[in-house]
Amino acid sequence: MATPEIPEKQKAVIYDRPGTVSTKVVELDVPKPGAGEVLVHLTHSGVCHSDYSIMTNGWKGLHPTPPGQVGGHEGVGKIVKLGPGTESSGLKIGDRVGIKWLSSVCTNCQPCQAGLDGACVNPKISGYYTPGTFQQYALGPAHYVTPIPDGLESGAAAPMLCAGLTVYTGLKRSNARPGQWVVISGAGGGLGHIAVQLAAKGMGLRVIGIDHGSKEGLVKESGAEYFVDITKFPVDDDGKAISAHVISLAGGLGAHAVIVCASSNAAYAQSVKFLRFNGTVVCLGVPEDKQPIATACPATFVAKNCHITGSAVGNQTEAKEVLEFAARGIVKPHFRTEKMDNLTRVFEELKGGKLQGRIVLDLS
Incomplete structure (x- = not known):
């Protein structure tokens, strides 16, 4: 294939006032x-x-984002130039690839060698001190860009590179088996609706989706057997009413696994109450404060013989596997396409918590 013409300049979206909801379209060198x-x-x-949490410096444990940071970590496009030393990578000009949350991992540390890329001791994070994917041209390491299957449209592939990968890995870590009950908290959000589809349609799990009532249609369409509207239950009863309802739906014993896609402490506080004996809570959503889970006391774990585990994105093999689910039509991300200029408004929607599914930027 002939080498495409590469411009000197490109459009990109930066965080112009980190700590606030504000972005700006600028011109940068390619x-x-x-x-x-x-x-x-x-x-x-x-x-x-x-991306929202990084832009607003919402995660207090991280260094503040510098002004001018190009955000984004779910990028899809075609390779237009190969750098020195990539000859043995198997990549070629014209290949369609994805750039993920982990722009790169070292591959040499013990977590990497154990297949736990999310725990790499020397990672580069796309959109956080490494230029991200809210731009028209981006660099990626040849060893870590992810091939996109031919049958998968680029707009649909983008959410699978983080949202899809994260929930797929989390579902695997839950150890739930076909026919067992899994509760997905935040089931109508960007991660949650993909988790519902993977669990119900890809893994044969019985799904109870929990979210705001406005998202019931999307959650049931995604394959949930039951939907639980969080607004129908009191917030001052220590989660007793909602947990009793969820346990009754899950055969009277509770769920085998709870996947917490929501980033709220309330969701985590309820999660352990939903479990049956020997069940597992998987932590995916990251709250912006450091409040502990209210119900995570030793007596609960002893009594139920239950587990709690975390899961951070996934490795290259898992990325390829989850993209295949989408390429085969088992998972169909629900997304809306927006232009780069509208990113600030998109983040304002995201802040309100009412956004259904995912937003994908058209970078043209």
Whole structure:
């Protein structure tokens, strides 16, 4: 394939006032790939709640985001230039690839060698001190960009690179088996609606989705057997009413697993109450404060013989696996396409918590 013409300048979206909900479309130089890198002409990028948290400096444990940071970590596009040392990568110009939350991992540390890329001791995070995917051209390491299956449209592929990968890995870590009950908290959100589809349609699990009542249609359409509207239950009873209802839906014993996609402490406080004996809570959503889970006392774990575990994104093999679910039509991300200029408004929607599914930026 002939080498595409590469411009000198490109459009990008930056966080112009970190700590606030504010973005700005600017013109930047198109980067040149160094050793081991490829240059990707991006056409689409998903928008994630993690982007919002980085932009607003919401995660207090992280260094504040610098002004001018290019955000984004769900980018899809075609390789237009190969850097030195990429000859053995198997990549070629024209290949369609994705750039993920983890732009790169070292591959040498013990977590990487154990397949736990999310715990890499020397990662690069796309959109946080590494230029992200809210731009038309981005660099990616040849060893870590993810091939996009031919049958999967780029807009639909973008959410699978973070939202899809994160929930897929979390469902695997839950150890839930076909026919067992799984509760998905935040089931109508960007992560949640994909988790429902993977669980119900891809893994044969029986799903109870929990979210705001406005998202019931999307959650049931995604494959949930039952929907629980959080607004129908009191907030001052220590979760007794909602947990009793969920337990009754799950055969009277409770769920085998609870996948917490929501980023609220209330969701975590309820999660352990939904479990049956030997069940597992999987932590995916990251609250912006550090309040502990109210129900996570030793007596609960002893009495139920239950478990709590965390899961951070996934590795390259898992990324390829979850993209195949989408390519086969088992998972169909619900998304709306927006232009780069509308990103601030999109983040304002995301802040309100009423957004259904995912937003994907058209980077043209």
